[in-house]
Amino acid sequence: MPLYQVEYTSPLTRSEKNDLAASITRIHQSAYGAPSIFIGITFKDISDVEYYAGSKLVSMNTILLYLWRRSSYNRIFAIVRTGGSRTVADFNKLALALSEAWDDIVVKNDVTIGRAERNLSGVFVLRSIESLMEHGLLLPEVSRCLKISTTCGIPPSADVDIE
Template sequence: MPFYEVHHCAPLTRSEKDDLAARITQIHKSAFGAPSLFISITFKDISGCDFYAGPNQQASCNRIFAILRTGGPRTVTDLENLSVALSEAWQDSIVRNNTVEARSLSGVFVTRSIEALMEHGFLLPGAGKDEEWLKQNLPRFQKLADEGSAGFQGLLKELGH
């Protein structure tokens, strides 16, 4: 459903990545109701890149990109709240008490540009249509879980089945 891409020039530990990914997942689930299995997050080390704001090279090039499905009931305020929550998650997971400028977050970019999406063998619904889609696909989720898919076993548990 959503695709989050974390670009970082600051070195991140596995624990920091795990913590930030868990926070991003929880933020998105709380805001938009998507199940965890369908919230994709990648981390890209871009420490070899030069980052400029206008003509000035910057010490920090850490950014979070959130690419969401188009349409649905999401308002600009919802997306602004998402941006703030993601920024706070970075602060809590990565910066904490380490105020080195290179660990600060340069920006959060939220776009609605996913027109169609297929994940885990499922064509996913439009924004705001998750609940109905989940109900319709419950038998297929159950079949995959019964066949041993840990991801779908986790999905069924998350859905209370």
């Protein structure tokens, strides 16, 4: 259901990715009650992404230094479903929790690169999933979805091994 996209220019270790995925899952579960199997998380190194400012190709490093006076750009996109009783305040709490998780896992434990390069530049919560078809199933609206998952025997805290 939700999709979290973690994009980074400062390298992440496998352990950091594992810990971030676990934290993001816990955060989403506690906020919205979704079973862990439905929470998707991707990681993408964007350090070599081609970036255009207007119609001009500009290197990511040039953009980072010019606009943000930074040497890295690490960000999390939370793409979540609309509906239910979710408010802007709820999504602000989500953004803060994601930022704190990044700080605890990536920034505070860093001993090699330096904290400034490891900081999280932004969290973007996008309420953009109006309709969702996943694995051939058209999912019901948020309020009905939680009722269905619990009646199907999938508790929100269920960890399902899909390997």
